[in-house]
Amino acid sequence: MALSSLKSIVLRVTEVSEEPAWRRRAVERSTRAAKLRAEQRVQRFLDSAQDLIAEKGTTDFTVQEIVERSQQSLRSFYQHFDGKHELLLALFEDALARGALEIRDAALAEDDPLRRLRGAVELLYEQSRPRHQVERPLFSDFAQQLLVRHPTQVAAAHLPLLAVFTELIEQAAASGAIPAGRPRRRASLVMQTIMFAAQGNGVPAGGHAVPFTSAEIWEFCYGGIAGSAVASPAADPAD
Structure with missing residues (x-):
């Protein structure tokens, strides 16, 4: 091979050499x-x-x-x-993510799929309720404002929790404990029911002073899940 060709090869190799390791x-x-x-x-x-x-x-x-x-x-x-709203949203998302992790960990301690689902329902209700008369403005005032003004952000913030409940409903359905079908949509309905009841301070409408218990919330949700038929795809939006 000619000397000029060798020089050309050497130059090309030198030109494409990687950045020095110390610099990286x-x-x-x-x-x-x-x-x-x-x-x-x-x-x-x-x-x-x-x-x-x-x-x-x-x-x-x-x-x-x-x-x-x-x-x-x-x-x-x-x-x-960007502003105070974004900071509060970060706190809201963190709180929901921690709650979802707590629910998942608690569910893993149970062997029976239906007991896992019940534990998740009751724990979410307790998480969402005001504790010892202490207000939780991130889950009341701010969450309500966010729902009206930024529904997409609300949906994104709830995704970790939705994933946990969807998985638990799928497991319960696979075990035969509840009817199968549309687990993600049913999980969303269950979550909204629980959190709405909790944000009403657990006090029934009509002036009754006795708050709902977590067991009552479970019985209501289970009645809806266990008695629900699989909806027609033509009648309802997709999951």
Whole structure:
């Protein structure tokens, strides 16, 4: 092979050589550090907002109060959030995700699919109720506002919970404990029933002072699931 051809091959190999390993390591280290700092700043904003909610019993506070409580800057806040609404949405999504994980873990402790589903229904009801007369504005005031103004965000926030209930209904149906069919849609109906009852403080309409129990909520939901026939696809929207 001619010398000129060898030089050409060497040049081509040199031109497409990879970035030096030390440079990649330096950039990756810098990126990891920046990501960690950003996560810490975000968490401080979230913690501060959570503290304000606990103190005030409402979401009626300002971005400036969050900034002052977190001991960070207004500029830093708007680098991470479009506004107070987005921060509250993050808290709402986190709370629902933690609740879904708690329900899934509790369900795994049961062997019987129907008992798993019952445990999930009762636990979601207890999670959603005000505790010891303490208001939960993220699940009352803010959730209602969000439902009206941003229904798509509400649906996205509930996806982890919906996935858990869909799976549990599928398992119960597979065991023969309940009729099969449309598990995702039925899971959505069950969840909405539970959470609506809980946000009414568990007090029945008509002035009765005795709150619903979790067992009553289960009996009602089970009656609907166990007695439901598979709907005609032509009559109802798809899952």
